[in-house]
Amino acid sequence: MNNGTGKYPILTEPQHERDFLPKIAFTLQGISTSGIHFQGEAGKETAQVACRVSVPLLSLLTGFCEAGLLYRSIATQASTATKETGLIRQSLNAHLQTHLTRYLEKVAAIEAALRQATAQLQVTLKRIALWIRPDVRVLRLMARILHAVDDKQGGTLMNAVHALSKHGDPSVAQFAQDVLVAISKPFYEMLAKWIYGGDLDDPHLEFLVQPVQAAISSKRVQSTQDAWRGKFALVDAMRPAWITPALGRKIFLIGRTLNFTRYNCHDAAFVVEHSKSAFQVLSYGDTFSLERSMDSAYSTTSQHLKNLIMDKFKLMDHLLAMKRYILLNAGDFVGVLMERLGDSLDHPASTLHRHNLTSSLSDAIQSSNAQFEPEHVLTCLDARMLDNAKGSVGWESFTLEYRLERPLDVILTEQAARQYLKIFNFLWRLSRVEYTLSSAWRRNMTAERGMLNQVTVVTADWKQVRCVIAEMIHFVCQLQYYILFEVIESSWNELQTQLADPAADLDGIMNAHSIYVASIMEKALLGSSKTKEAERDCLALLHDILKTMLLYKEQMDRLFAYTLSQYTGGGNRLYDMTRDESQADLPDENLVAIRERMDRLTVEFKECTVYLLDALEEQPSSDMSFLAVRLNYNDFYPSRKGRKARR
Numbered sequence: 001m002n003n004g005t006g007k008y009p010i011l012t013e014p015q016h017e018r019d020f021l022p023k024i025a026f027t028l029q030g031i032s033t034s035g036i037h038f039q040g041e042a043g044k045e046t047a048q049v050a051c052r053v054s055v056p057l058l059s060l061l062t063g064f065c066e067a068g069l070l071y072r073s074i075a076t077q078a079s080t081a082t083k084e085t086g087l088i089r090q091s092l093n094a095h096l097q098t099h100l101t102r103y104l105e106k107v108a109a110i111e112a113a114l115r116q117a118t119a120q121l122q123v124t125l126k127r128i129a130l131w132i133r134p135d136v137r138v139l140r141l142m143a144r145i146l147h148a149v150d151d152k153q154g155g156t157l158m159n160a161v162h163a164l165s166k167h168g169d170p171s172v173a174q175f176a177q178d179v180l181v182a183i184s185k186p187f188y189e190m191l192a193k194w195i196y197g198g199d200l201d202d203p204h205l206e207f208l209v210q211p212v213q214a215a216i217s218s219k220r221v222q223s224t225q226d227a228w229r230g231k232f233a234l235v236d237a238m239r240p241a242w243i244t245p246a247l248g249r250k251i252f253l254i255g256r257t258l259n260f261t262r263y264n265c266h267d268a269a270f271v272v273e274h275s276k277s278a279f280q281v282l283s284y285g286d287t288f289s290l291e292r293s294m295d296s297a298y299s300t301t302s303q304h305l306k307n308l309i310m311d312k313f314k315l316m317d318h319l320l321a322m323k324r325y326i327l328l329n330a331g332d333f334v335g336v337l338m339e340r341l342g343d344s345l346d347h348p349a350s351t352l353h354r355h356n357l358t359s360s361l362s363d364a365i366q367s368s369n370a371q372f373e374p375e376h377v378l379t380c381l382d383a384r385m386l387d388n389a390k391g392s393v394g395w396e397s398f399t400l401e402y403r404l405e406r407p408l409d410v411i412l413t414e415q416a417a418r419q420y421l422k423i424f425n426f427l428w429r430l431s432r433v434e435y436t437l438s439s440a441w442r443r444n445m446t447a448e449r450g451m452l453n454q455v456t457v458v459t460a461d462w463k464q465v466r467c468v469i470a471e472m473i474h475f476v477c478q479l480q481y482y483i484l485f486e487v488i489e490s491s492w493n494e495l496q497t498q499l500a501d502p503a504a505d506l507d508g509i510m511n512a513h514s515i516y517v518a519s520i521m522e523k524a525l526l527g528s529s530k531t532k533e534a535e536r537d538c539l540a541l542l543h544d545i546l547k548t549m550l551l552y553k554e555q556m557d558r559l560f561a562y563t564l565s566q567y568t569g570g571g572n573r574l575y576d577m578t579r580d581e582s583q584a585d586l587p588d589e590n591l592v593a594i595r596e597r598m599d600r601l602t603v604e605f606k607e608c609t610v611y612l613l614d615a616l617e618e619q620p621s622s623d624m625s626f627l628a629v630r631l632n633y634n635d636f637y638p639s640r641k642g643r644k645a646r647r
Contacts, residue, residue: 017057017125024128025111027064029104030072036065038072045069060125067132070139075100077146086153086204087186092161095182096142103135141175154206155238158184162241181284187240188282195251195297196275198258200232208239209252227264228410228506232256242287250294257301257506264407265308274301302505309506313408314376316499319513321377322402322412326420327488327520328427330370337364338435345394349385352394357383361400380404395432399424410506411513419517423524426539427483433546434476436553441469447560455566458559461595465556468602471636472549475609478630479542486623487523491516523623526616538619541612545605552601559594610637 023033030045032038037048047065049058078096085093110128117123148160161183164176190207193199200209212233234252236245243251262271278297282290309315324330340360344352361383365371370378386397399421404412412420444452444466452462498504498512526538609631616628631637 017060019051020057020061020125021114021123024064024114024125025107027061027068028071028107028110028132030068030075036061036068038065038068045072057125060129063129063136064125064132067136067139070136070143071100071103074139074142074146084204086157086206088154088157088183088206089149091183091186092145092149092157092179095179096146099138099142103139106132106135137171138175141172144172145176145179153204155187155208155240158187159241177285184240184284188284191251192279192282194255195258195294196279198255198260198262198271200255200259206238208235208243208248209233209255210235210238227406228256228260228510232259242284243290247287247291247294250298253505253507254294254297254301257305260407260506261301261305261308264410265305265312267308270304303502305506306504306509309407309411309509310499314374315408315411315509317374317377318380318402318404318408318412319495321373321381322420323488323492325370325381326400326402326424328424328431329484329488330368333364333368333370334431335435336367337361338431340364341394341398342435345398347394349392349394349397352385352398354384357385357398395429398428411510416514416517419521423517423520426525429543429546430476430480430483433549434473434480437469437473437476437549440553440556441473444469444556444560447563451567452563455563457566458563458591461559461591461598462563464602465559465598468552468598468605469556472552472605475545475631476549479627482623482627482630483524486626487520491519491523494519523621526619526624526627538612538615538624541608541615545608545612548601548605548608552598552605555594555598555601559591559598562591562594606637613637 020027020035023035026033027036030038035049035051037050038045039048040046047069049061049065053061074096078093078100080093110123110131113123145161145164148164149157150160152160158180161176161180165173165180167173167176187207190200190202193201194207194209200207200211202210209232212230232252232255234248236248239245239248258271258274261267274297278293278300280289280293325333328334337360340363341357344356344360361381365373365378365381380402382401382403384399384401385394386399388397401417401421402412444462448462453459495512495516498515499509501508504512526542613628613632616624616631619625
């Protein structure tokens, strides 16, 4: 405040108290008069006494000018509103307007008292200063709150006011609490709609729960791709300070559960019933009652959603079906499917058609125990070729897939589907090798009784083949046993235990399933990290071993064809007495080439097996060390470390 400076003219004659009394009501409202002028931009207003006054009078006028400046500033800020102004800010403005109205009523009362002044009841500036002192204090508190909230919105605005409610001055704390009661009403209305109906009515993004896209734009959360975790986000910056993080999390989960139940599970009846039974009026200061009701509501809503997922949508049926048919746990089904598809999958993938695959799948279902599966399981099972199937054979591109519709697709996410696909491709390749080797073994055992032991030139070869093929079958069978029982079955038991937990909610179910699939991925695929930089990882070694087995089987077929040709077409040569006996037992070039390739593949198989065993023993997982023991339980394959030690 200035005394005689500024652009307004200064009155040279001294002014007395009686000169200011008639215009004091204008001064208290921040309106310029002939003696006192208000000027400046919003937020930078100043007052100027444009006359000469005594020091005591100037002190009184200073108090009145302060009141006028505060009123002008508060009235300007409280009346400023746009389309972007949030509901909580609007509530604050409305509450401040209420106090400003009371202040104006006091000014009007002072003005009336001035008009009705008598000799017995004189109205002086000192008396007016005493009358408005409480109101000026309120104006100061309002200005302090406006300065604290600044440009804040929603929960951050309420937190700024809540901080003042902890002030050491009881009057400041009480005033801030009164403001909180008024401005928190929109928040509690949004809270009631969220926790009783699962609806988010927050046009200005002021609530502690926000749509994911809005939260992403503010860089507060990460996005997900499913209807459960990808629709709403808990924004901690908007959480009121009197609501603990744990309570805020429960509020978020209750509303999200109700929203998911209504719009994804299509169970609006439960939401309506919950709203009627649990409804209570919420307001600031009743946090204990809110916490107690949230505990009960969280338990009720999460358990109901779990029952829907488990009972109405048959989650366990689908998980068990995926275990049987995607993780190839149904042995009879896998065997029949191999028989139906075996010949066609030897052809290039580009020549295979989807309707042929689905026909073979249906045939395998009808010819195995899969025919007894419920309809809602069989409709989800399908067969197709991978998209990047160009240039590969059918075995490498064929896959089974299990499609789940809403709401179960929040559990079988895109990431989980990719993991299942990767596991299936590996298990399918392993089953192919086992099927191929077993078929070759059966054929050779049958042929040995009639033909193989009649062609003496390959007798030793077939003896060696039987030994090598026995090693390979043992390797594959032990690996299958490890995957089916030590990996899949144990992981399945853990999953069942977690899902049976009464405290498990949908998040718990999703996490348990993610751990289940990740555990199978890690153990069945023998880990993905290299033990040393110079070492090849276990899965790559295993793929090389399986590839070697298939190549060895091809050479077995060539040897079988050669033996058959010798047995049938070469029978006359066995009894040709004119033939030189020195050349009778000499193998031809075809047999020599077959022997060389089989010997080379045998060496490769043994070397890769030794490398794999050493790599498994160096893995941190005890399961993989146990697999190494199963594959080499009698130390048939000497480790490289052992050979180095002997050297």
